[in-house]
Amino acid sequence: MSEKSTERKKAFRTTVGGIEVNRVYTAAHVPDSKEERLGLPGEYPFTRHIMPTGYRGRLWTMRQYAGFGTVEETNERFKYLYQQGQTGFSVAFQLPTQEGYDSDHSLAAGEVGKCGVAIDSLQDMERLWEGIPLADVSTSMTINATAPIILAMYIAAAEKQGAEKSKLNGTVQNDILKEYIARNTYVFGPAASMRLVTDICAYCAQSLPQWNSISISGYHMREAGATAVQEAAFTLANGIAYVQAMLDRGMEVDSFAPRFSFFFAANNNVLEEVAKFRALRRIWAKIMKERFGSKNPRSMMLRYHVQTDGFTLTAQQPLNNIVRVTLQALAGVLGGCQSLHTNSFDEALALPSEQAVQVALRTQQIIAEESGAADTVDPLGGSWYVERLTDEIEKRAMGYIAEIDGMGGALKAIEKGYVQQEIANSAYDYQKAVDSEEQVIVGVNRYVTEDEYILKTLEIGAEVESKQRERLRKLRTERDNARVTQVLERVRGVARTDENVMPVMIEAARAYATLGEISDALRAVFGEYREPSIL
Amino acid sequence: MSDKKIRVLVAKPGLDGHDRGAKVVARGLRDAGFEVIYLGLRLTPEQIAESAIQEDADVVGLSCLSGAHMSLFPTTVKLIREKGGKDVLVVGGGIIPREDVPKLTAAGMAQLFWPGTPLDEIAKFIRANVGG
Incomplete structure (x- = not known):
């Protein structure tokens, strides 16, 4: 019998698909140029x-x-x-x-x-x-x-x-x-x-x-x-x-x-x-x-x-x-x-x-x-x-x-x-x-218990959504909407050129244009991305 | 039933981008002999229900990790039923607090798979319950 058979796995890796791990490492595994590589x-x-x-x-x-x-x-x-x-x-x-x-x-x-x-x-x-x-x-x-x-x-x-x-x-x-x-x-x-x-x-x-x-x-x-x-x-x-x-x-x-x-x-x-x-x-x-x-x-x-x-x-x-x-x-x-x-x-x-x-x-x-x-x-x-x-x-x-x-x-x-x-x-x-249990996860595929630990988790109520909608409605009636329209026009204009967008973004923020409105202005110029599905 | 492959549509409703689970499950079911259509992410319940009918899906698998499942899952089931998908088996997974599970099954979901569920177990569940 080879000595290898006394080990508990055929091969050891750092992680699934990772690097093979030797039984032991010595100075022979590290190159002579170590000092300059480390500093x-x-x-x-x-x-x-x-x-x-x-x-x-x-x-x-x-x-x-x-x-x-x-x-x-x-x-x-x-x-x-x-x-x-x-x-x-x-x-x-x-x-x-x-x-x-x-x-x-x-x-x-x-x-x-x-x-x-x-x-x-x-x-x-x-x-x-x-x-x-x-x-x-x-x-x-x-x-x-x-x-x-x-x-x-x-x-x-x-x-x-x-x-x-x-x-x-x-x-x-x-x-x-x-x-x-x-x-x-x-x-x-x-x-x-x-x-x-x-x-x-x-x-x-x-x-x-x-x-x-x-x-x-x-x-x-x-x-x-x-x-x-x-x-x-x-x-x-x-x-x-x-x-x-x-x-x-x-x-x-x-x-x-x-x-x-x-x-x-x-x-x-x-x-x-x-x-x-x-x-x-x-x-x-x-x-x-x-x-x-x-x-x-x-x-x-x-x-x-x-x-x-x-x-x-x-x-x-x-x-x-x-x-x-x-x-x-x-x-x-x-x-x-x-x-x-x-x-x-x-x-x-x-x-x-x-x-x-x-x-x-x-x-x-x-x-x-x-x-x-x-x-x-x-x-x-x-x-x-x-x-x-x-x-x-x-x-x-x-x-x-x-x-x-x-x-x-x-x-x-x-x-x-x-x-x-x-x-x-x-x-x-x-x-x-x-x-296949080649990768053990404690509590999931090994050392499994039936006992359920009941956690008190955080719940976000539906009222958050209605509150936020109401806020938006109020904002849209109270702000200077003419100023918003103007600044959004400027956003579209800048997006079409190669001018840096940040100054006009700050202007739009100050005018209380919403994130969705500014995004829509950019979408109008840039279009939207749709991903290819890769399994 | 035996010569026809079971058609499974896998989709992510809502804005959540965590698609590792959905993709791994889609690929696992494909390798287990199902016909899998991976619809992708950022879909509305309407789009998913529409595709389920058009694709003549036997099963729809939904995944959501953003916490919006309580609104998105039941809406999707409802729309699938309204569009004529009476027997479509709708299952789901994601970050789903345990206390939400009975509410989701009451809304017509056949099963919610806990994180860590082996692919084989999902395949078995579908085979045992589809069309039934």
């Missing part, structure tokens, strides 16, 4: 961390994604999170807001206030931030197709509070490419959308110096089924497409790239995730320096937000999710993220309750204050296994990037359906592995 934290290629001090200087930003119901309810949740020690805000918008419909549109029926807060006009945006000084906080907004409108409303609300534009600190997701791949809240076609994305990036570079103009996101592709390698590769390929689009507008790389940020998932395999984050930093630094000729180290630094992977949460035995989230969050911290969202344990069942949200935030605080994981920079650096995984992820991701380059870049690869198909295949393989 010290804060040094090119930033494998170990972007800052020399890591979390010894400042902890990551604890930023919980929140938003539901009306602006008043969300304002209250924001204030609660702030009192509980959260250090940055992250706004979840309802789907109608994300897809360019007012709350009284027929397509919004049943969706108002459901997976995010309802924002129809500047009036809602003003109320959302009541009692929260926008000059002093940092806000991340998950908004893509309608990002120019929402960012304009945020700027206008800040203005009303008397905050200086140059002081505004935060992030707008503004990553449309991954919407076509995975998240699906697109409105316009790729060409018009890329113009809007780069309009925001160019505007921020000039007028909002502390604002992250884009958050290039792998998270949603991972949620849709991508492996760690695919998540890394497809995100960076999209990043390359955005940098190229900015260069094509005639902008100089170091004038905008320092404000590019990223967003990734943290899955269950802690060491693979840590390796992924390290590989991502190294690849991006090289791309920016070698491919785009950047001279500014800030352009080469991959700064990113992490969210624990929502797909891994189970509806069965939901308290187990607290443990999953802890492992994932630890991976985020050991990997060196700049900000972190931890999911709540009840999210496979409903929107999170206040108690579940508190446990999620406490998980971060326990890691920060009690675990010691934040006390030295890149604590896993030099582990033969982690270094080997880092190299392997880099190699495989670069393979994908070369393939996408060969197709003419990310946009072309998406138009061909290549990226979507790769992810759909991984998602299907994963489900088959779970169904």
Whole structure:
């Protein structure tokens, strides 16, 4: 009998479709050039961390994604999170807001206030931030197709509070490419959308110096089924497409790239995730320096937000999710993220309750204050296994990037359906592995119990929708409608030229034009996108 | 019934973009020998009901993770019935709180599949209940 037969599996992999794992790793698995590939934290290629001090200087930003119901309810949740020690805000918008419909549109029926807060006009945006000084906080907004409108409303609300534009600190997701791949809240076609994305990036570079103009996101592709390698590769390929689009507008790389940020998932395999984050930093630094000729180290630094992977949460035995989230969050911290969202344990069942949200935030605080994981920079650096995984992820991701380059870049690869198909295949393989129990999920296909843990979940009442409709009706009678008509005409006019849309968006926000009205003005010029179905 | 493949229409009503589950189920049912039509996302109940009739579907599978299921699912069932799809088996899945399940079955849904349901179990349920 070979020794192999004493092992409990024929082969070990990091995850389904992931990297083969050896029994043991030694110095022989790590190349001699290790030192220059790693450097010290804060040094090119930033494998170990972007800052020399890591979390010894400042902890990551604890930023919980929140938003539901009306602006008043969300304002209250924001204030609660702030009192509980959260250090940055992250706004979840309802789907109608994300897809360019007012709350009284027929397509919004049943969706108002459901997976995010309802924002129809500047009036809602003003109320959302009541009692929260926008000059002093940092806000991340998950908004893509309608990002120019929402960012304009945020700027206008800040203005009303008397905050200086140059002081505004935060992030707008503004990553449309991954919407076509995975998240699906697109409105316009790729060409018009890329113009809007780069309009925001160019505007921020000039007028909002502390604002992250884009958050290039792998998270949603991972949620849709991508492996760690695919998540890394497809995100960076999209990043390359955005940098190229900015260069094509005639902008100089170091004038905008320092404000590019990223967003990734943290899955269950802690060491693979840590390796992924390290590989991502190294690849991006090289791309920016070698491919785009950047001279500014800030352009080469991959700064990113992490969210624990929502797909891994189970509806069965939901308290187990607290443990999953802890492992994932630890991976985020050991990997060196700049900000972190931890999911709540009840999210496979409903929107999170206040108690579940508190446990999620406490998980971060326990890691920060009690675990010691934040006390030295890149604590896993030099582990033969982690270094080997880092190299392997880099190699495989670069393979994908070369393939996408060969197709003419990310946009072309998406138009061909290549990226979507790769992810759909991984998602299907994963489900088959779970169904065959090759992949064990505790409480789902093994260690199953009949006991039901009854959770008190959050419910959004139907009154939110009627309240929001009434607000819109009132707004439309009270505002200066002649001014709205004029500004919407200007929106259409600007959309037809190549002038940056942001100034006219801010004008429209100030006039209390609604999100749906502004979106319709843009639809009239750009048309709408319909996706090809790729199983 | 035995020579004719069972026709399953899979669709996402409403604005929700989370389509991993719907796509995996559609592909799984196709591989299990069903004739599957994947209609895609961002559809109104009206559009889904219309297609169910036109495509002569035996089964309609709905998926929603945005919390709008209590409005979208019953409306879809109602429209399918109104348009003449008396025997169409309507099933669903997504982020569905347990307390909503009895209300949805009362509205005419045949089954709500919990996250984590094996593909095989969905196939078996359809075979056992279609046309009946």
